Amino acid sequence: MNQRQFVAEGKSSDGGGRPGKNGDGPKRHEAIYQSISDAIIEHRLKPGARLREDALAEVFGVSRTGIRKILQRLALEQLVTLTPRRGASVTRPTADEAKDVFDARLMVECGLMPEIARRITAEDLAALRDMATRERQALRSGEQSTAIRLSADFHTRLASISGNATLADFVERLCSRSSLILAVYGNAGHLGCESHDHDDLIGYLEAGNGERAEAFMGRHLKAIEASLSIHVEEDEAPDLFEIFSG
Amino acid sequence: MNQRQFVAEGKSSDGGGRPGKNGDGPKRHEAIYQSISDAIIEHRLKPGARLREDALAEVFGVSRTGIRKILQRLALEQLVTLTPRRGASVTRPTADEAKDVFDARLMVECGLMPEIARRITAEDLAALRDMATRERQALRSGEQSTAIRLSADFHTRLASISGNATLADFVERLCSRSSLILAVYGNAGHLGCESHDHDDLIGYLEAGNGERAEAFMGRHLKAIEASLSIHVEEDEAPDLFEIFSG
DNA sequence: GGGTCTGAAAGCGTATACAATGATCGGCAT
DNA sequence: ATGCCGATCATTGTATACGCTTTCAGACCC
Numbered sequence: 001m002n003q004r005q006f007v008a009e010g011k012s013s014d015g016g017g018r019p020g021k022n023g024d025g026p027k028r029h030e031a032i033y034q035s036i037s038d039a040i041i042e043h044r045l046k047p048g049a050r051l052r053e054d055a056l057a058e059v060f061g062v063s064r065t066g067i068r069k070i071l072q073r074l075a076l077e078q079l080v081t082l083t084p085r086r087g088a089s090v091t092r093p094t095a096d097e098a099k100d101v102f103d104a105r106l107m108v109e110c111g112l113m114p115e116i117a118r119r120i121t122a123e124d125l126a127a128l129r130d131m132a133t134r135e136r137q138a139l140r141s142g143e144q145s146t147a148i149r150l151s152a153d154f155h156t157r158l159a160s161i162s163g164n165a166t167l168a169d170f171v172e173r174l175c176s177r178s179s180l181i182l183a184v185y186g187n188a189g190h191l192g193c194e195s196h197d198h199d200d201l202i203g204y205l206e207a208g209n210g211e212r213a214e215a216f217m218g219r220h221l222k223a224i225e226a227s228l229s230i231h232v233e234e235d236e237a238p239d240l241f242e243i244f245s246g
Numbered sequence: 247m248n249q250r251q252f253v254a255e256g257k258s259s260d261g262g263g264r265p266g267k268n269g270d271g272p273k274r275h276e277a278i279y280q281s282i283s284d285a286i287i288e289h290r291l292k293p294g295a296r297l298r299e300d301a302l303a304e305v306f307g308v309s310r311t312g313i314r315k316i317l318q319r320l321a322l323e324q325l326v327t328l329t330p331r332r333g334a335s336v337t338r339p340t341a342d343e344a345k346d347v348f349d350a351r352l353m354v355e356c357g358l359m360p361e362i363a364r365r366i367t368a369e370d371l372a373a374l375r376d377m378a379t380r381e382r383q384a385l386r387s388g389e390q391s392t393a394i395r396l397s398a399d400f401h402t403r404l405a406s407i408s409g410n411a412t413l414a415d416f417v418e419r420l421c422s423r424s425s426l427i428l429a430v431y432g433n434a435g436h437l438g439c440e441s442h443d444h445d446d447l448i449g450y451l452e453a454g455n456g457e458r459a460e461a462f463m464g465r466h467l468k469a470i471e472a473s474l475s476i477h478v479e480e481d482e483a484p485d486l487f488e489i490f491s492g
Numbered sequence: 493g494g495g496t497c498t499g500a501a502a503g504c505g506t507a508t509a510c511a512a513t514g515a516t517c518g519g520c521a522t
Numbered sequence: 523a524t525g526c527c528g529a530t531c532a533t534t535g536t537a538t539a540c541g542c543t544t545t546c547a548g549a550c551c552c
Binding site: 052053054064068084085086087 | 503
């Protein structure tokens, strides 16, 4: 990919290369936010990666001010960590956080299932099926990034069907963080959702069987969590005495 | 113009009135955030109130940059609304949002109860009891603001006992928004939680009866929601034709 | 030879300046 | 007199400049 000048800036609308002119403000920022967010969720930016403001400002052709705003938003969603004088880096979730996130998903996504089964429409089913299909294809062809993204999108889309925007937002955020968790604790090759799981779930929903869907989602999420290798790495201040006492 | 310098703070550490010097950064900002957040939650700033950046910058003795950061954080928590070229104002929740928020609380707060009942300690119980007592006192002496705040704190604290920081955060945010909802749809004099409800809940938790606590919390939240007068004010594009057709 | 201290460099935090946009108010024409 | 149009004003959006903190490299001392 062309590294520099990720998007060919506002050249088209306003005058030439003058970078100062604000192009089309809010849309541009939203696009940058999406770019960074996607890169993190798709594991193109790995946990721990530093995100220097200057570098990002240069890459996207805006000033640090806009980048800072975006970084802070990402920090509030816990995708990046802002250390006081050290700048931003992609969040490296702890084992505790991983547990919290999956417990939360278990509660909310399962709890939403009955309502989703009640409200789901034909269009919804078609869209979900499409996502599941594309996800399987991506998995087969080895495009991990795409598969991860589609999996998160599937769960997010599902939650949105409930009609509760607040909870859907929450689920979306949890899915993003889950992606981060998978990046740290996931085993290569066995990433997250089994491909047929989503299809099975769609089947239950199509049948209007909210209870089975709920139970299945529970197993689904527990399976993902169980597939993680939670090695509690205490890289912070390793206890050397303990280690070398033998 | 004597800026009334809401919090005197910074003066002590670094030199006198020189506003430019960055004092002690993060703490100051957090304090300002809390101040504004509290003012909104306690209904001292009512929904719809405009929050001009210049004014806030002057009041708190920092520049607009810091204020903007705080405003954006509040916007992400949906306590303030940021309209593109119009600035910030305290969010006026819609009826739909109100329903979503209470449905979410119903799901999460109730779902948390069993775990809370399992984990609650004597200190927790004491703290909760203290909060409930102070809330009742505030209610009796007519300090609505204090009562509202204590009620939200009670629910937030309760959620934190679960040990799940993610869900606790979510509940905290829901409680903040609930306060906003009460400001718009609540009936004066009958604000939110009945005073004895919280005490009853503490009783169930002390007995370790998670199921009863869960059921009670459900009734509690439903009662609050039912007490709202959801007059679906469609101030946005009122259907004049409909109105004046008679 | 290794540890520690110091100077330079780099990067973040904050403030200020400038530009653009939407709102408000006064003037003019009908 | 009223409605429309234009100009000024107020307020946000963005960029840039500056100061402070941290960090890293090299040299000195132990």
